Amino acid sequence: MESIIKERLLSNAEAIFGSQIEANLVQFQMTRKDVAGDLTLVLFPFVKILRTSPQEVGEKIGAFLKQEFAFIESVEVVNGFLNIIYNETFWIDRLTKIASDENFGASEPNSKPLKMVEYSSPNTNKPLHLGHLRNIFLGASVAEILKTNGHKVIKTQIINDRGIHICKSMLAWEKFSPVNEKGERETPANTGVKGDKLVGKYYVEFDKHFNTEANQIIQQWEAGEVSGYPSAILEEFRKFAAAREGKDEKAVKGLNDKIKDLAKNQTTLLREAKDMLVKWEARDPQVYLLWSTMNSWVYEGFDATYKSMGVDFDTLYYESDTFLLGKDIVIEGLQKGVFYRKDDGSVWIDLTEDGLDEKLVLRSDGTAVYMTQDIGTAVDRYKDFPDLDGIIYTVGNEQDYHFKVLFLILQKMGYAWAENCMHLSYGMVDLPSGKMKSREGTVVDADDLMAEVVAAATEMTKERGHLDGMTDQEKENLYRQIGMGGLKYYLLKVDPKKRMMYNPEESIELNGNTGPFIQYAYARIQSLLAKSDGEELNFDASKITLNPEEKEIIKQLDLLPSIIDEAAKELSPALIANYTFELVKTYNSFYQSVYILNEPAVDAKRMRLTLSKNVAKVVKLTMRLLGVEVPSRM
RNA sequence: GGCUCCGUAGCUCAGCUGUAUAGAGCACUGGAUUUCGGCUCCAGCGGUCGGGGGUUAGAAUCCCUCCGGGGUCACCA
Structure with a gap:
């Protein structure tokens, strides 16, 4: 207009x-x-x-x-x-148009270019946590938004199945896992522990022994027992140790951390883990078997978690498949002069002219780093999908710099598509007690959290819900819909770019700007429509005078297409959440102020039913975009 | 320290491609149902938009600066 x-x-x-x-x-x-x-x-x-x-x-x-x-x-x-x-005719026309369009708000499917959305992308050494939840809900939602906006979309993740982190879990399992009477070490099957949890346990185990060993080394150094350590390292130690003299607490702590890093590098454990990585890259059969076994445990665990979350992927990438391609590309770039080799054999890119630093792309022992494989993965994806028009990486904002560098490297390598790669960078999730820290045990486990919100929803719905005549299975499903709906909405309503606070009590709230509040409005409309007993929804526009609430609802419904466009452009589910919340508030206010089924004037009654039905239609669509299900009773 | 993001009501967040008395939820206070689902609705309370300067007819929004906080600057991912 x-x-x-x-x-x-x-x-x-x-x-x-x-x-x-x-x-x-x-x-x-x-x-x-x-x-x-x-x-x-x-x-x-x-x-x-x-x-x-x-x-x-x-x-x-x-x-x-x-x-x-x-x-x-x-x-x-x-x-x-x-x-x-x-004038009124204008608005009534809008309502009629919206009502007659079953796919109102959605664009022609596959009318826009192919986008790949990457999300989750966990490491395979520990279970998923609250931060992953924000990541995964965000990525899955953005994929839905793009799809509804007309794009072809491929949902994917890169599984970080190789690297020093997984070697640490493997090593710890080999060294520290108890052996049962049958001579077996711990497995998901013989312990009943979920696979990702079990592997995570050994990652923690590694860290524990690792720290102990490092601390012992520091004690030796402090006591002057220095035989067997490289003199260069010892010299650095003495430098840091001397610098502590007369410094304040904070500075001393910083220096001690540096000393700890020195000591960590001298531990047997780390050396063994590194050896294992080299062996793995050389495809040592024994290491490879252990690796694939432990990874399969983790995948089973992750699959269960994804299922609870209600998300899936169209295709998967594994770093163990793509890192070699990454290495090849680095060699190619070396020949092209994009990269250069240092004396120790490590390969670097100099980005100082672009205002960034020098960045390592291949270690001196020839093994790949994070950047190496990300280069390989990107190239691989464009090979697999030649009509790909962009990759959206859903990754936390602590990696802003990494992606800046990655995209720049791809550009310098001459890949024109690099400019269509985007980092969907989102803020950290904080707890009321502060940051999540694995060392302090304040990490909120994804499975636990989902179980908690569903349990809370169960309790409250039993108390206040309208459950008569529902089977136990239907009830269970409803509790899950409400609990998960609340959690997803809670994590998605905040602007992705911003750091957010996760408050456990608020996340299971039912009132205010929450998923269940919106679900309730939907359920109430369904009940209304069911009771309308097949009342015709066509009405004589000339006999209608719109009251302010009715007009406001039509205006808001009318905004939907532009909201979806904007959400797709900004990659922001929060815009969808806020829109729907506003719509539902307006509807509730309308619901309170007029009769619908009890309205004597037949045209007004039908118009209000039409309005209600279309609010429900839009709520259902927008909630689908957030991955939130809407129950017809609750 | 370099780079980068952020600072809006007691709390959690909208608004930030400039424009009319800065909005919502929670919390708190007070109301509403002989009506279709009260997980509802209505009203009140509450803010020198971190401080200062600048650009503009007009700034929460753009620029500079200071203060406060986060992230990052690894042969970790």
């Missing part, structure tokens, strides 16, 4: 203003809620150019528009703004 009005204003500028005007002078905005109007034109830009008063130019434009467009009921100039009011 805006563009039509703008067009007409520009083409008639000569008549209205006495001269042509710049297109960017015509600025529309939504009319403030507390002011009458459906669209507002800002008058200040004209005032500046034409040197008249806002009142004068506003009235001129207003009179022109009113005579030009039949759907404009009236216009009003207030404080430098021209508020335009559409």
Whole structure:
């Protein structure tokens, strides 16, 4: 509508203003809620150019528009703004159009280019936690939004199944796992422990012994027992140790941390883990078997978690498959002169001219680092999907720098598609007690958390729900829908870019800006429609006068397509959540203020039912975009 | 220290491609049902938009600076 009005204003500028005007002078905005109007034109830009008063130019434009467009009921100039009011017919037409379009809000499927959305991408050495939950819900939601917006979408993840971290778990399991009477070490099968949890346990185990060994080394050094250690390391130790003299607590701690790093590098455990990684890259059969066994445990565990979350993937990438390609590309880049080799054999890229640092892309022992495999993976994906028009990486903002470098490297390697790669960077999830720290045991486990929210939903729904006649299975499903719906909505309603606070009590709330609040509105409409007993929904528009709440609902429904466009462009499910919350609030207010089934005037009754049905339709669609299910009873 | 992100009501967050008295939820206070699901609705309380300066007819929004906080600068991922 805006563009039509703008067009007409520009083409008639000569008549209205006495001269042509710049297109960017015509600025529309939504009319403030507390002011009458459906669209507002800002008058200040004209005032500046034409040197008249806002009142004068506003009235001129207003009179022109009113005579030009039949759907404009009236216009009003207030404080430098021209508020335009559409007539009832306009809004009723909008409602009829929305009602007749089953796919209202969605764009033609596959009408836009293919996007790949990557999310989750866990390490295989420990279970998923609260941070992954935000990541996964975000990525899955963005994929749905893009799909509904007309894109072809491939959902994927890169599984970090190789690297020093998994070697640590493997080593610890080999060294420290108890052996049972049958001579077996611990497995998911013989302990009943979920696979990812079991492997995670040994990662922690490694860290424990690792620290102990490092501390012993430090004690030796402090006591002057230094035989067998490289003199260069000892020299550094003495430097840090001496520097502690007379420093404050914080500085001493920093120095001690540096000493600890030195000591860690001298531990047998770390050396063994590193040896294991080298062996793994050389495909040592024994190491490879252990690796694939432990990884399979983890995958089983992850699959169960993904199932609880209600998310899936179209295709998977494993670093163990892509890192070699990454190494090849690094060699290729070395020949091209994009990278250079240092004396110790390590390979680097110099990004100082781009305002960044030098970055390692291959270790001196020839093994791959994180960056190496990310290069390989990206190239691999474009080989697999030649019509790919961009990869969206859902990864926390602590890796902003990494992706800046990755995209830059890909560009320098000459891949034109690099400019379509995007980092969907999201903020950390904090707890009321502060940051999650694995060392302090404050990490919130994903499985535990989901079980908790469903349990809380169960308790509250038993108390307040309308469950008569539901089977136990239906009830269980409902509890799950409410608990998971609440959790997903809670994590998605905040702007992804921002750091957010996870408050366990708030996340299971049912009132206010929550998933269950929206689900309740949906269920109530379903109940209403069921009781309407097949009432026809067509009505005689001429017999209808819209009250303010009704008009407001139509206006909000009408916004849906632009909201989805915006959410797709910004990769922000939060925009969808906020939109739906506003819509539901307006609907609830309407519900409270009028009769629907009990409305005696048949046309008004049908119109209100139509309105209700379409609010439910939009709620269902938008909640689907967030991965939130809507129950018809609760 | 370099780079980077953030600072809006007691708390959690919208608004930030500039524009009319800065919004919502929670909490708190007070109301609403002989009505279709009260997990509802209505109202009140509450803010020098971190401080200062600048650009502009107009700044929470753009620029500079200071203060406070996070992230990152690994041959970890």
